[in-house]
Amino acid sequence: MNTTKLFLSLNGIAFRGFPNVRWDFIFGRLSLYFQCKEFDKKAKVISLLDFFYSLFFPKTPCYNIEEKGKKGVLLLNNCCDRKTNIDRLYTISDLIQNRTVILGGKPRRKFNILYTTNILSYIPFWLFSFRKRDIPFIQKLIILNRLAFLYQVLDYIGKNIDIHNYSLFVSYYDSLTEDSFWEELFRLEKIKTASLQHGQFISYREDTVINCGIELRTFKSDFLLCWNNYTKREAVISGIEESKLPILGIIGYASKEYWNKCTKPNNNIFGVVIGHPDYIDENIILINAANSLSRAKGFRYYLKLHPSYKDDFFKDIVDQNFYLGNVKKGIDMIDYANMVNFSIVGSSTVFTELIFLGHEVIRYSNQSIKDKYRDIKVGLTFSEPKQIVDVYNRGNFEIDGLFDDLCSIREVRSSYQNFFSAFDV
Structure with missing residues (x-):
């Protein structure tokens, strides 16, 4: 777990109206965010305005519950902005006979004078809890805002969920504040907890949200259900005990x-896997490399865009003489892999998924902080677009070696079934 200033300041704190949960763990992600570059003056002003706006137009939690027996395993997913995240949770829940699935929708905002009156009655007590704790004023307001929302979450759980019925709580992403709060309530009742891995996690690199190792440094469950040996290695570097790190596959x-x-x-024909917009410079390099390879070999290529990009975002960068268009968004990975001879990738999680399918890959690796897989030495890599022709000509993709480290488990379905069978009662 992280040891930031806020994390230490929240150790042992209690807030009226809540059970005795570990607030330093619940606000662990927030604690790391406060020391990252993204928490700048603009973010502070937005947070300040949101605090006062939320007092009168609060965010109200919105959950959808699907039950298949009110015991066994409860699975929670608050990352429902992408269909892939929902599909993955259902993939896991379908392996469990006795389970409850809870999907968190986008919180609603509406004026509620009763809520405002109630929260205003608690805020003086919550502020009093901060006494003699070295926490900046703006951070206190942000925490108060989260407490007001979690107070409603607590009310929802009390009215709709009988925690004692379950033997395991599974969070899709236990780094999130809301998920952390749920997890703490189950932990208080001595119920085992687990968190799924939704992408390739890394240990600390720098003080930015995407590279500070936030998933592993804020992990708090009894188990992190790892995809591969690489995740386990990064988790151990982050201070997580090996006994909490079963490797179950992608x-x-x-x-x-x-x-x-x-x-x-x-x-x-080959494909170019375009990663998250945070990696825009890398994505441009991938396309430039694709242009170089196509001109030298006469190949054509598709772009496989990250969902956040518009279809024509890279229209001025691709070489129209060789660019065939974009792969349909949401396509099954096996269908994509069967379309092209090989792929050029960067720091995208898709890299590991393609290796699982035995797909040949050439990876951009410049050994920088943003190079998520910089410690992976197996396989074909290039660091500049002009190098890719020589790298391709070498032709040793080393798929088996990459599989051992980045995929590790072939029979993934039975691996997860075996883990959950101990709690499926």
Whole structure:
């Protein structure tokens, strides 16, 4: 767990109206965010305005409950902004006979004078809890804002969930404040907790949200259900005990009964996997490399865009003589892998998923802080667009070696089933 200033300041704190949970752990993600570069003057002003706006137009939690027996395993997913996240949770829940699935929708805002009166009655007591604790004023307001929301979450859980019925609580992403609060309530009742891995996690690199190792440094469950050996290694570096790190395989492939390898079409077409917009410079380099390779070899290529990008975002960078268009968003990874001979990738999680399918990959690796896989030495890599032709000509993709480190488990479905069987009562 992180040891930031706020984390230490919140150790042992209690707030009226709440059970005796570990607030330093619940606000662990917030604690790391406060020391990251993104928490600048603009973020502070927005947080200040949101505090006062939320007093009169509060965020109201919105959950959808699907039950298949009111015991066994409860699974929570508050990352419902992308269909992939929902599908992955259902993939796991389908392996469990006795389970309850809770999906968190986008919180609603509406004027509520009763809520405002109630929260205003608590705020003096919550502020009093901060006495003799070295916490800046703006951070106190942000925490108060989160407390007001969590107070409603607590009310919802009390009215709708009988925690004692369950033997395991599973969070899709236990780093989030809301998920952390749920997890703490189950922990207080001595119920085991687990968190899923939704992407490739890394240890600390720098003080930015994307590279500070936030998932591993704010992990607090009894188990992190790891995809691969690489995650386990990064987690140990982050201070997590090995006993909490079962390797179960890449979650996206738990829907398949057996492992299937992709088929190389031999069509002189390759794909370019475009990562998150935070990696815009890297994404441009990937396309420039694709242009260089196409001009030298006569190949054509597709872009596989991150969902956040508009279809024409890179229209001025691609070489129209070789660019075939974009792969349909949401396409199954196996269908994509069967479309192209190989792929050029960067620090995208898609890299590990393609290796699982036995798909040939050339990876951009400049060994910088943003190079998520910089410690992976196996496979074909390039650091400048002009190098890619020589790298491609070498032709040793080393798929098996990459699989051992980045995928680790072939029969993913049975691996997850075996883990959950101990709690599926």
